[in-house]
Amino acid sequence: MTNSFGEFGQAKMFFVIGSNMTEAHPVAATFVKNAVEKGASLIVADPRRHKLAAFADIHLGLAVGSDIALLNGLMHVLIKEELYDKSFVENHTEDFQKLRTLVEKYPPERAGAISGIEPELIVETARRLARVKPVMICYTLGITEHTCGRNNVVSVANLQMLLGNMGVACGGVNPLRGQNNVQGACDMGALPNVYPGYQAVTDPKAREKFQAFWGVDSLPQEIGLMIPEMMEGLEEKKVRAFYIFGENLANTEPDIAKVEKELAAAEFLICQDIFFNETTRFADVVFPAAAWSENDGTFTNSERRVSRVRTASLPPGEARPNWWIFREIARRFGQEWEFASAREIWDNEISVLAPNLGGIKYGRIEGDGLQWPCPSTDHPGTGFLHNGGAFARGKGQFLPVDWTPPAEVPDADYPFVLSTGRRLYHYHTRTQTGRCEGLNDLLSEETADISPRDAARMSIADGEYIRVSSRRGKVTVRARVTEEVPEGLVWMAFHFRENNANWLANPAFDPVTLTAEYKACAVNIEKQVCECQGN
Amino acid sequence: MPFLSINTHRTFFEPGQTILEICDALSIRIPTLCHLKGTSASGVCGVCLVAEKERGMIRACDAAAREGMDIRTDGFDVRAARKKAIEALVATGNHNCGVSGGMTSGFTDFQMDAGRMESSFDLCPVWGDCRLQDLVYEYQAQAGGFDTAWKKEVPDVGNPMIVRDFSRCIGCGRCVKACNEIQVNRAIDMDKSWGRDVATTVKGSSLTDSDCVFCGECIQACPVGALVDKKAKNLWRPWEVEKVRTTCPYCGVGCQQELHVKDGKIVKVAGVEDAAPNKGRLCVKGRFGYDFIYSDERIKMPVIRENGEFREVSWEQALDYTADRLKQIIKASGPDAVAGVSCARSINEDSYQMQKLFRAVFKTNNIDHCART
Numbered sequence: 080m081t082n083s084f085g086e087f088g089q090a091k092m093f094f095v096i097g098s099n100m101t102e103a104h105p106v107a108a109t110f111v112k113n114a115v116e117k118g119a120s121l122i123v124a125d126p127r128r129h130k131l132a133a134f135a136d137i138h139l140g141l142a143v144g145s146d147i148a149l150l151n152g153l154m155h156v157l158i159k160e161e162l163y164d165k166s167f168v169e170n171h172t173e174d175f176q177k178l179r180t181l182v183e184k185y186p187p188e189r190a191g192a193i194s195g196i197e198p199e200l201i202v203e204t205a206r207r208l209a210r211v212k213p214v215m216i217c218y219t220l221g222i223t224e225h226t227c228g229r230n231n232v233v234s235v236a237n238l239q240m241l242l243g244n245m246g247v248a249c250g251g252v253n254p255l256r257g258q259n260n261v262q263g264a265c266d267m268g269a270l271p272n273v274y275p276g277y278q279a280v281t282d283p284k285a286r287e288k289f290q291a292f293w294g295v296d297s298l299p300q301e302i303g304l305m306i307p308e309m310m311e312g313l314e315e316k317k318v319r320a321f322y323i324f325g326e327n328l329a330n331t332e333p334d335i336a337k338v339e340k341e342l343a344a345a346e347f348l349i350c351q352d353i354f355f356n357e358t359t360r361f362a363d364v365v366f367p368a369a370a371w372s373e374n375d376g377t378f379t380n381s382e383r384r385v386s387r388v389r390t391a392s393l394p395p396g397e398a399r400p401n402w403w404i405f406r407e408i409a410r411r412f413g414q415e416w417e418f419a420s421a422r423e424i425w426d427n428e429i430s431v432l433a434p435n436l437g438g439i440k441y442g443r444i445e446g447d448g449l450q451w452p453c454p455s456t457d458h459p460g461t462g463f464l465h466n467g468g469a470f471a472r473g474k475g476q477f478l479p480v481d482w483t484p485p486a487e488v489p490d491a492d493y494p495f496v497l498s499t500g501r502r503l504y505h506y507h508t509r510t511q512t513g514r515c516e517g518l519n520d521l522l523s524e525e526t527a528d529i530s531p532r533d534a535a536r537m538s539i540a541d542g543e544y545i546r547v548s549s550r551r552g553k554v555t556v557r558a559r560v561t562e563e564v565p566e567g568l569v570w571m572a573f574h575f576r577e578n579n580a581n582w583l584a585n586p587a588f589d590p591v592t593l594t595a596e597y598k599a600c601a602v603n604i605e606k607q608v609c610e611c612q613g614n
Numbered sequence: 615m616p617f618l619s620i621n622t623h624r625t626f627f628e629p630g631q632t633i634l635e636i637c638d639a640l641s642i643r644i645p646t647l648c649h650l651k652g653t654s655a656s657g658v659c660g661v662c663l664v665a666e667k668e669r670g671m672i673r674a675c676d677a678a679a680r681e682g683m684d685i686r687t688d689g690f691d692v693r694a695a696r697k698k699a700i701e702a703l704v705a706t707g708n709h710n711c712g713v714s715g716g717m718t719s720g721f722t723d724f725q726m727d728a729g730r731m732e733s734s735f736d737l738c739p740v741w742g743d744c745r746l747q748d749l750v751y752e753y754q755a756q757a758g759g760f761d762t763a764w765k766k767e768v769p770d771v772g773n774p775m776i777v778r779d780f781s782r783c784i785g786c787g788r789c790v791k792a793c794n795e796i797q798v799n800r801a802i803d804m805d806k807s808w809g810r811d812v813a814t815t816v817k818g819s820s821l822t823d824s825d826c827v828f829c830g831e832c833i834q835a836c837p838v839g840a841l842v843d844k845k846a847k848n849l850w851r852p853w854e855v856e857k858v859r860t861t862c863p864y865c866g867v868g869c870q871q872e873l874h875v876k877d878g879k880i881v882k883v884a885g886v887e888d889a890a891p892n893k894g895r896l897c898v899k900g901r902f903g904y905d906f907i908y909s910d911e912r913i914k915m916p917v918i919r920e921n922g923e924f925r926e927v928s929w930e931q932a933l934d935y936t937a938d939r940l941k942q943i944i945k946a947s948g949p950d951a952v953a954g955v956s957c958a959r960s961i962n963e964d965s966y967q968m969q970k971l972f973r974a975v976f977k978t979n980n981i982d983h984c985a986r987t
Contacts, residue, residue: 084890085891109796113798255867258958258984263961268981269969269983302979309980317951320943322952347939349936354909354911364916364918367912370907372907374961378868380891384891385962391875392879392907396915400964402963402967414975416967428966429962429966447890448890504828506899514911
């Protein structure tokens, strides 16, 4: 996030796109709702009329995967009616002409035809966005989990720069991160192209720096593989040893049948986890890990805030902190790593190596955490980025992008769109929430959410078992008939193994980020003749 | 800037501030049972009384500061007035927590009946952790002598998370404020059909049929034993727990939690009031999703696959075996034949160590995590 949760309560206007905040980030949603109650405007763009839409002035029920068309349409109106922030565009951005030329191709009529939104509503939305300043844009995986995910993100940034909503409190581009420490894992360089603090592995200077600090004679120069490439590498035998730390890939990746074939092909599979799960079935060795609250450490949230995690309980049996396990493996390769606690590792290595984290030390984050960039120990941390329109690269660059449809669209055989995500009462593959008293009682099985019109047309009753099939698999699941879902859409989550949406999801990836298109594939639904469960 | 006098001190204030807010900023404690910080004042408990020179006793929570006011927050008259308000609240429900004092009338029949009702016969689950009880003690309030004409009701235990015992409700409305003004779920509201104000569901008779999303904000707001965390009930006493601040392990908001730890085990989770970023708030997973760590199914020993089956081994064996296999593969096929996925749920220090292992030890950049999903 460029901005902070603390600004939500004072924000004047929100544009929430591709984010089912009340279920996926419930506490963040409470601050949005508080602001709306105090008079802030809210525009929600989402194929589903989810709970936050009830608080919105406008709900744009766009077609799945049509975000760029909608955003380009909004920018078309802003430019045509000269409602954009001319001063910001002139002083703080470049390539505006390129953007103008591209969005010229997206008049409201065309944007509306692609997205299914009335052209008048697109015009009205653009005018409202221009009327209030600043506007905060929040998005989640509804933007990124598409074959055009990277372009979706770029479009959101284009819109905010055009509106001049960057570099100010209560504005900005705010992706709500899906997992507690996905921001931190990125910051730590658990990425194939960067070291901790986003220093490129291809930069000789950065390589030298880390080489010297780690006391090694060489570091690899080539950018490594991303997860889908690793998985494919297993079958091709290009990747022979695969080390999975705290991920249940057999349930979380699209096209489970394909994923399991890949995992089965691994020559040597190491899993490090707190529970045996669908992925450890393929492992050659499993290390028992300490869980949350069983060792000290830090998490970094969506707003770049590094906060403490503390020990409450001892890990069971022989389970050990993960950093200890990695250290022990390094020792067996002849490297003795000096530091022997999370605090030592943070204070003496991470914060020394990553310039943006330089001022964050355990002693400073006993209470509230600090938000990076925090370059020195007298720096208070940074609530919002690009202050006054000063971007890291100098001027903000418009990167105009065309709309592209999802990789798989409905046809005669698979006439419905399947979109997937999370529900409130569970988290991912339920390895954790499925073992918490009470949460299974609040949600005990998966459903396929369908619209009342589709249900009526197909004589499907609420709670009735239906079969949902795609080119990759089929599941039997209860139908949940709900007004949240528009006609033609099926919506499912991936919390339960037997009818996990990932049996159906399409392993088509964004060409740049290799993020899978979890949000769009084509499925068919059929009424089950008997109420027996099972595939 | 206008000013007023509080306990003879001249104090400036912002127009629109209440006496309670001004006192709060000055760290002058005014007792209140109904006011919930950050929400509108309701004034129903009547405990937050202060003496104003010209107007007499006024409620601090909804009295707007005015130029020239002369406020006194303590004194015999103030304490007597507060005590009376507290006694009125005690008499409305099942608050027979050993604080009746030496009144000849003792407990009311209603209180005795309520104590005999199913499931509420036990000692109050928040005994020792109750704002009302604290005030009863501080003000030496005594129960009895008030009418208690509202319906008797057995506790609602019909949902997995929240025990609702209206016999212990003082009608303060903090849960309703928490639900409607803090979390804005609009699941409960004050209901007068009970003969007096209690917080009931807006839709349906049980929480599971209502719009409740079990965030448990109402439990955190309840000053008495009317709303209790079912999972934590009767497991702890305030003096037995260590409160450990930590960060929630679920979504990317990073809510600050106050773990209640007894004998090395988490027995309850609350939000850390006033902490960034969540300001005391939690969701259903943050508040109730902690006990997975105590599951019997946790992996407790390293295992190695042998003839298709897992065999428990020591750390030495598991680590030696793993290092040997990795060395063989790297020797035969080069470091890029190894790839790893880090964990976006675990701590920063773990991801740092893993990427360091891959880069500095294995010599490959094949390290990733679910960064983009």
